[in-house]
Amino acid sequence: MGSFSLTHWLVVILVVVLLFGRGRISDLMGDFAKGINSFKKGLNDNDTPQANPSAPPAQVTQTPQAPAKSPVEDARG
DSSP states (O other): OOSOOHHHHHHHHHHHHHHHOHHHHHHHHHHHHHHHHHHHHHHHHHHSOOSSOSSOOOOOOOOOOOOOOOHHHHHHO
């Protein structure tokens, strides 16, 4: 009772085709495929690096600093 037989599936498919028509179903599938393709294209566009970056990132350079004097050296000296 839980599963449908082949005749049940054929009747369901026949009703769907009669309601929507063959042309409309193929149009819906075509629109669905276009949506998937544009989604994939959008994902690939985000992954590609930009051809002309506006400016290179700034380089940070540090100059060496002299070590700080300890409080013991200040008292002696």
